[in-house]
Amino acid sequence: MSSRLGFRFLNNTRFAFRNGSGPFRRQAGQGFRFQSSEAGAGEQQSTFQRMWNSPVGVKTVHFWAPVMKxxxxxAGISDFQRPAEKLSLTQNMALMGTGAIWTRWCLIIKPRNVLLAAVNFFLGCVGVVQVSRIYMYNKSLENSPVEAAKDLEKEAVxxxxxxxxxxxxxVKTAVEKTK
Structure with missing residues (x-):
């Protein structure tokens, strides 16, 4: 299927290049030049203007969500200092799962949000490190991987x-209040 898609793209764009239609127009005495349809495309925008007007720029949630995350x-990195017995397995498994799922999702959505993908990747890494620390701690207590896995399962349950x-x-409290 991918080779067909490439073939269709080649055939469709070949016509535009040959006839000089669309954004590829011939200039007198020159080869093909790309011409933008945007007004003011010739003037250079500053870095701040490009960042401000970007679909994932400063004035969008696509920028502020990763900043806040x-x-x-x-917080996960600061927990590296805490002893493993004081860490929550379920919390760190949630961080690990969130990081893995949303890293992939950020690369699929349009516009692709690389900033959010990066923060989710590091969030997943922090979760993996912490879950590994908890697992190793439980394993050292029992010296048996089966017992450590059972302890992890018991804690999650x-x-x-x-x-x-x-x-x-x-729910019971809410039902009693409504009576």
Whole structure:
């Protein structure tokens, strides 16, 4: 399929180049020159103007989301100083999953947001490092990879049960208030 796509693109653009139609127009005494249809294309924009007018520029969420998300990466890096027994497995697994999923997504969406992909990549890396630290700590306690995996599973199940219990309590409280 990809070779067909390239062949179609070649055939469609060949006509534009031969006839000088579209943005590729012949100038008198010259070869082909690319001409932009934008007004003022001849004047140079400053770096600030290009950044401001970019589809992923300063005035868009595509810029500010990665800037704010760096706080999560910095917080994760600061947790490198904490002992492994005080780290939350579920939190760091969430960071790892978020980083992996959203890194891929940022490269698929239009406009492609490389800044957000970079911050999500580092967020995933922080999550991997922390989950590895927790795993190695649990492994050192039992000296058995099976026991360490069971401990990780038990911690994840316990935290999930805690969330379910808290949710059930909140629902009961809300139902009682409405009566």
């Amino acid at each position: 760096w706080a999560l990466v910095i 316990d935290s999930a049960k805690g969330v379910v219990t808290a949710t059930e309590d909140a």
